[in-house]
Amino acid sequence: MLNFTIRRLVMAVPTVIIISLLIFLLLDLAPGDPTAQLPLTIPLEVRDEIRLALGLGDPVIVRYFKWLQMMLVNEPLHALEQVTGWNVAPDTQRILSWQSRSPVGDIIAQRIPQTLWVVGMGYLFGILIALPIGIISAYKQYSWFDQLGTFIAMVGFSVPVFFTGVVLILVFSVWLGWFPSMYDTTLRVTDWDSFMRQVRQMVLPVSVLALFNAAQISRFMRASMLDNLNMDYVRTARAKGLRERTVVMVHVLRNSMIPVVTVIALGVPSVFSGAIITETIFRVNGLGALLINAIYANDIPMIQTLTFIFAVLIVLFNLIADVIYGILDPRIRYD
Amino acid sequence: MLNGDAPVLDVRDLKTVFRTRGGEVHAVNSVSFHLRPGELLGVVGESGSGKSVTMMSLIGLLPSPPAEVRGGQVMFGGRDILKASAGELRRLRGREIGFIFQDPMTSLNPVFTVGFQIMEPLRKHMGMRPEAARVRAAELLDLVGIPDARKRLKDFPHQFSGGMRQRVMIAMALACDPKVLIADEPTTALDVTIQAQILELVKDLRKKLGMAIVWITHDLGVIAGIADRVMVMYGGQVVEQAPVRALFADPRHPYTRALLQTVPSVRGERAPKLKVIEGQPPLLGAHPTACPFRFRCDKAHDRCGRENPQRRVVGAPGHDVACHWDPDGAGLAAAGLTSEGVVNG
Amino acid sequence: MTDVSRPEAEATAAKPFTPDQAFRPPRNQWWDVWDQFRSHRGALLGTLVFVFIILFVGIGPWIWQVDPGFIDIRSRNQGPSWSNPLGTDQLGRDMLARMMYGGRISVAVGLTAMFLGLLIGTLVGVLAGYFRRVDGILMRTTDLFLALPLLPLLLVMVLLFRDMLARNFGEAAGVFVLIVVAIGITSWMQTARIVRGDVLALKEREYVLAARSIGTPSRRIVSRHILPNVLSPIMVSATLGIASAIITESALSFLGLGFPPDFPTWGRLLFDGRDWIEQYPARVVWPGLFISLTVLSVNFIGDGLRDALDPRIRGR
Amino acid sequence: MADPARATTEPLVQVRDLKMHFPVSRGLLGRKTGAIKAVDGVSFDIMPRETLGMVGESGCGKSTTGRAVLRLYDITGGSIRINGTEIGQMSQSALRKHRPTMQMVFQDPQACLNPRMTLAGLIGEPLDEHTGWSRARKLERIYELMDAVGLNRNFANRYPHEFSGGQRQRIGIARALALNPSFIVCDEPIAALDVSIQAQVVNLLEELQEKLGLTYLFISHDLSMVRHIATRVAVMYLGKVVEIAPREALYADPLHPYTQALLSSVPDPDPETAQQVRRIILKGDVPSPANPPQGCNFCTRCPAVMPVCREIEPETREVAPGRFVACHLHDASVPTSIPTGGPTPGGASTTNQQGGSS
């Protein structure tokens, strides 16, 4: 297992390098220009200077290697320095955002908490809702609960998030005034009161995301449960005189969770990539909003870094999913 | 009859039906039999003849829907367990009636350790603490002949070979000292040498523990080796029942006869050509009003198409058959005799 | 007597529990699929709705001959009336016509992007599953595509290919091709993984071995024995693919990167109507409803198809 | 070998030292570090019109042997001559030409038929591959084959799931016959069938052999069926053939301790004898072919094991005319303390000794 993990990790390195090159070239090829956001009053000569100052004068390949070095060496060192306080990265160059001219690493670090809170919670709640729905739907296949669950899951999947989001804001913020329509990233949770405010501002975005995630995961859960409910060992468990609850919740569930857990693991990178639309609607300035903002502003270093991190996470979680599979399923041996 | 003990299990007129898209499937039609303490009842019959369904209907293991037990009585411990509540049935299962299934590869839950799975009924039915249950589980593994039992409790099923898994299944079924053990083709998936191991084990355990066993199999050889009494099923019905020697010595039903002739043997004479039962198993679409074997039967007669033969006592004590044909008599059993000689297990 | 009845026993043995079907003449197995499909209530309803939608966008414009781009500025933001059954938008364009026209594009995007994704996904999946040598590289490529960001990709493609496509297909079709291709090539990975998994399993089936023992070459083994048997996961991917392509297109519209605003698609209409949700809720309800209905119906069809294509289920 | 037919004719199939190792890779870079020795040095001949039965426990390499002989695998070593042609190292494309002469019938009649092809398509597939015949010609041949195996012509348009197990196996046989092969490997053709159907298939195979002059390699773990159909029997254990003998000799007087145990394990459908026969109950399980024991493969379970067995691998030798066995007990050069030939050699664990524990 360990061996397998290490081997896959080693094999992931070239993949990640190729991905980084592709992403870099792709974004470099992309049209658009960091100065497009500037007011038209700024003359073109000045724009040219700005472009040069941003480093656009160098050939692509030079910029790529510079970037790669900063991405793989300097940024991790800085992160280390920040965490530990050791002086390991004195004055090395960092990847700078074109928009804010500050290190992208710092901005990303700043965005992670709210992304995790909102998108992560959305994912978590999605899972928490999805599992029981999936289990019951499968256990009572074709019952009204199943039909309803299927229907809701499909609606959750088929209605665009920007539609549900706006409707929720209209109903709960504008008409009822229960929850704020905007997320306040500066809120510090220090006491009960601020905690409640944090909860209230999370309710809407989290429920939109949870609905969407729950829709998908509950389908997987249901299918997986159905696969396992007819297995021979279920009959064995029943023949042992176990309670139906135990049969389903211990024997069937444990087996059904194996594929579902890997599916869930594969979805985790999307938590880190943020939920662009939901974040935009509820003004949760997380990583998704950061990315789309960077795309609008042609802030290429930011886009490159974010997509690269995302790519690494995908590769990593693919691996994690495989490993989890091996851990959960004692039959699997990777060697 | 042979022996005076009251049966531990007495099944009368059991009927089980599956509702499917294609219509109803009458999988078990008025099956009656009994099981006496310490006895080993062998059940044979071709695939689909209703052996498994019969046994599973007894203790409500069939998925419902689509299965539905339509009628009959299953007397166990003095009451009709078909009428028992789900909770009562659950207390019977594993505690009073143990089950062993055919495929040891799939019948164990792959993600739990063998120890956990053996301990489950102990903790559930006997209320044992985990430590006590573990000790008992190790004893059980030891009993079924798995070396190094305590250590192997921590292993997962896939770490055992097929024969050992079947032993684990047996250990699990024996965990609570059930009065009745139902073994549904426990050796069919195993190799002959391993099968021999298991058969020896069962014989041995019977001697030690003395429970009553129902042993389902295709293999007449297995039956011949271990059974006290044999029940032959065909098309969801019991067609013949007899003490083992009587059945092999003097089969009365044409199906039983054919069955005995189709199997070649490693010992004895080698037949130049194998006997064949032509045709296909019957459809179970409706409750039978005619003999289900009539299309494949070389003794078939008009009456077989009109009337489903009742079981009647023939030959040796405890030997009964459901057939209109009578090899001893004038070829056909007298009409009057059948109704009189109807047996119920 | 025995002889007489034997053929019957023989003939009916095939489907032991369906005596009523015993004497049906032999027919194409797709009929069986259809029979099974028909008995799935959700799928049937889904098909009805989907057919309705196809008719609505397909032949609707011939019946309702209003130019979706025609601006009648005097009657803007109207509610439903006889001349505009679904009302009008902020320029007085007829919403019904726009829904039909937009639906055409949305459904077409869904279908073509799905086909494209399916094609690539199946190809990659089959190759990776069947030929061990290319498995590693193809699966790493799949990882790579999973990591590709759709939005920048789309922008790059717009830059690189728009002019060429516009020359060859015309302006509108060019954008269409771009979006479809972008969605298609960023959505095949799931299919590829599923197909690969299935092919890996199918490859070990005995009938593949049997074909090899006859001397069937690999490419025919794939086309004759493997592909038809991965059909059912592919079908399910297909229905999911249509749904997610439609949703992706609308999300792109939301981000301002999808079809241009003068190019009505359901996603675009929904996005444009979003601000008017309080005054003219119909502006969002209709496109929202149609998107959801399409996705829903296609999903239900997928469910039914999966059941219908699964011989184990069909056998019952 | 001492088959009576051998004096007059050349063997149709000649297998020498056949090896089929499946690589096991482990380690950081997935290097090949070991092998599952599924078949490890198997030799046998099959005379024309003869049936060689092959028995052994699950996983001992029977199927692998069968498949390797037909070159469905690229074999690790050894030679295979069929009809005088060496095909051991032939490339798969060159083999295509030779495929018609050698065919296979598979164990699971359900699994070996593509569920999405009609009966006509299934039987016709070999014809499509190897003949350029017209549709009508092919259909005629298909009907001919269906008649031969006893399938009603009306079934031509049906799908496999519409047939019973026995019928499906007939389809498999018809397919194998389509190209007029001379040699057919039957890989447990009856294992998946119900007892009442098994006899039908076996009879059909015998009939066809007589009519068409076929040669079979009949793989099975059902010793009684093998006794019925085979002329000679090879017993395999863990990738090796431990004993080959003419049928009657083998069943009457098995020489190898494994053969003895195997035969004694078969339950006899006769309560009179069944309850008296003294069984040799083997302990434990078959070792893994990836990691076979040193010396004789059977030494871990052998009731008559000797110290030499754990060191030296016994060679196959002809101990009586036509009888080959690989066991030190029958090797004159090895001093044995145990007399040979007895049905239950000393030290064997018998029924009585097999207790609840071991």
Place this chain on the structure above:
Amino acid sequence: ERERGSSGHLNIIYWQAVSTMNPFLSGGTKEMNASSIVLEPLARFDAAGELVAWLAEEIPTLDNGGVSEDLKTITWRLKEGLLWSDGTPVTAADVVFTHEYCTHPEGGCSYRDRFAGIESVVAEDDHTVVITFEDATPNPYIPFVGAGSPIIQQAQFQNCLGARAPECTDANFAPVGTGPYVVTDFRPNDVIQFEANPNYRVPTQPYFATITWAGGGDATGAARAVFQTGEMDYAWNLQLAPEVIEQMQSGGQGELLVDFGPLMERIELNFTDVSADLPDDERGTRMHPHPILTDIRVREALSRAIDRELLTEIGYGPTGRATCNFIVAPPAMASPNNDNCLVQDMDRANELLDEAGWERGPDGIRTRDGMRLELLFNTSTNAVRQDFQALIQQWWREIGVDTRLRNIDAGVFFGSDPSSPDTYVKFWADVQMYASLFEGTDPTPHLEQRRCGREPRPETQWPGQNINRYCNPEYDALWAELNREPDPERRQELVIALNDMFVQDFAHLPLVARGRVSAKSTDLGGVVMNVWDSEHWNQAEWYRITE
């Protein structure tokens, strides 16, 4: 009775979030606005567009001797006792440093053009700065004037010159300033926290103690937060459909602030041929005049066919005004002579095209000598612009002009990448629509853009702002006169004359003068909308209305 900090907390929402507090490194309006409450210039424009001394004691003029007679130098005097927010005094050296900072060749300063034509900036003493221009400069109020040219602290930025500028993240995010607020927390593109500057020169101001300057979301959400939920007090740049604003406003929680500056939405008509058949380095150059649009009758017809009032009503409602002028503000410089275009006149348009020899074909599209009257119409991707495109397409179709519409992502359209074929500068289309404006109140540089020779050309990598490649020697002569003229009255006349010449040539088609649109909650007082400077120019005076 209002004290510093007495109004408590203020919430501002910028749906386009602020990415840095150093306006020199961004150049965006949002960054300029945010930094304007921290960093201040010597003088700025008030709501009427009049100059007001800010950090300077007074506005230097010819009359008070602050501007030299030869119009080559201007002398600014700083107010006495000015302190940076860190308590150190503001000196002339800071002003000189600011010039140095922004003109550093590697710095990429966005407001470098503000310092164009300057020979030197010298600190005469601690409080006096003398700026010397290379040429006579009739309008010397560009450097250090307005929100785009504030003074930064030398102490803080002296190690951040040139290429090092971006690395001074702390300074860029929390500059030390003289304005009413100081940054306490800055998160790029997310949120800024301000608190009152303890060293602010007016002791009672600012009234708000703290400000949260939130960013992100979308315009609808921002408007909703002010108008409907009351979560925010002030929202900037609400580009929303008029009906939507109207509906939201009816809630009564907030009010709309609109004022009109020089921002004007227009259609540019290309005077050069952009046919794809031409080689790339000749495409869109004066070498090849446009086959259709060089005819003034066609241009006029296109203009006449447009109903500007309707466009305004649909696209901008109260936040726009139909216009026919190139220079739409300040009011004194807006020409009164061109109102006839405000009325759509299809008949006249048809007549003009008939005269020009364009005959209607069977499909209703005009042709001349086998050439179809067909135009490619580009603009950036934006809902209102696409509505305009659709409407205009329909109107033009009515007069027999076929229009192909194309919209381009704003990031590309307004970019300056010379290799992109889609920038508005390259203008490889027949007509294109966008809005532009000029800085401050002086349109001279804006008018200068339309001179001959200022057109973008491939040889020079497409710089230049004469987007439509207009060339009229009379215009050039008139502009030269304007550039020499110091007299304000005369300057106004000249501007109007230039404007009239340009628009009466139908060289481009003005459509709508667009206002700045913001919203404030009803209990926010002291807000004075200003289109000539930052909207937050008087942030210190904002207060909470309490009753």
